[in-house]
Amino acid sequence: MNLDALIIAVDNGLRTVLTAAQTVRRLPGQELPEAALSEREKTLAARLMRINHVGEVCAQALYQGQALTSRNQAVRATLTVAAQEEVEHLAWCESRIGALGGRKSLLNPVWYGSSLAIGMVAGSLGDKWNLGFLAETERQVGVHLAQHLAELPESDVRSRAVVAQMHTDEARHADVALASGGGMLPPPVQGLMRMMSKVMTKTAYWV
Numbered sequence: 001m002n003l004d005a006l007i008i009a010v011d012n013g014l015r016t017v018l019t020a021a022q023t024v025r026r027l028p029g030q031e032l033p034e035a036a037l038s039e040r041e042k043t044l045a046a047r048l049m050r051i052n053h054v055g056e057v058c059a060q061a062l063y064q065g066q067a068l069t070s071r072n073q074a075v076r077a078t079l080t081v082a083a084q085e086e087v088e089h090l091a092w093c094e095s096r097i098g099a100l101g102g103r104k105s106l107l108n109p110v111w112y113g114s115s116l117a118i119g120m121v122a123g124s125l126g127d128k129w130n131l132g133f134l135a136e137t138e139r140q141v142g143v144h145l146a147q148h149l150a151e152l153p154e155s156d157v158r159s160r161a162v163v164a165q166m167h168t169d170e171a172r173h174a175d176v177a178l179a180s181g182g183g184m185l186p187p188p189v190q191g192l193m194r195m196m197s198k199v200m201t202k203t204a205y206w207v
Contacts, residue, residue: 016060017108021090028092029161034099041153046102047205048148049159052166053093054105054204055141058115059086062137065119072127078180082134082173089169092162099158105204131182136190138174140197142167 037045063083067076097104105111122133145167152160185193 012060012064016057016087016090017112021087021094023088023091025088027095027162028165029158032157032161034158035153035155037100037153037156041156042100043102045152045156045159046097046100048152049093049096049100049162050102050105051201051204052145052148052163053090053097054108054111054200055144056086056089056093057105057108057111058200059083059137059141060090061112061115062119062122063134065116065121066123066130066134067119069120069123070127070130075127075130075180078131078176079134082138082176085169085173089166092166096159096162106207107203111200111204127181128183129185131177131180132185133182135174135177135182136185136193138170138177140193142170142174144197144201145170 060083063079063086067079067083070076070079094104123130125133145163148163149160149167152163154160
């Protein structure tokens with residue numbers, strides 16, 4: 001890890017937490033009508049999109065941390081591409097949170113900092129486990145996104161379009177990571193990741 005890479009990672013963290021994310025791809029569902037939701041439905045949808053936003057903040061930090069400590073240029077490139085798409089996901093979630101009258105998590109700096117540290121540890125374990133960690137992260141994110149598709153109001157077609165495209169992207173990231181040499185993480189590690197994910201989602205729903 002060199003100083004330039006560390007400075008870039010810090011800059012990325014500040015941008016992720018403090019500024020609005022930008023997207024290259026068009027916002028999924030932007031051509032669809034905005035639903036007339038009840039206040040209860042709006043609150044639910046905004047909170048679910050906040051959880052998704054926190055998930056993308058964590059993913060952005062994880063991949064930055066993994067790229068910082070990975071010694072393989074090809075692996076770093078894979079992580080960088082995934083991180084760039086996570087920035088687009090951030091922008092999409094922010095757009096829906098704003099449209100629904102919600103707010104982003106107040107704990108985003110904590111989510112980013114802790115995830116960056118975890119990513120740096122994962123990156124130092126070698127390419128097989130680094131990519132395996134990426135794949136398992138994306139798999140678990142995909143599970144949450146599928147649950148949110150089931151929980152979002154049926155009429156909120158714009159939020160549903162965003163979540164559906166994110167689900168597709170995350171599955172592709174996982175496939176690429178495994179195809180690039182990622183190994184399946186041991187069940188205890190997968191279980192620990194699921195437990196940490198539950199803590200994050202339950203907290204982000206409210207804060």
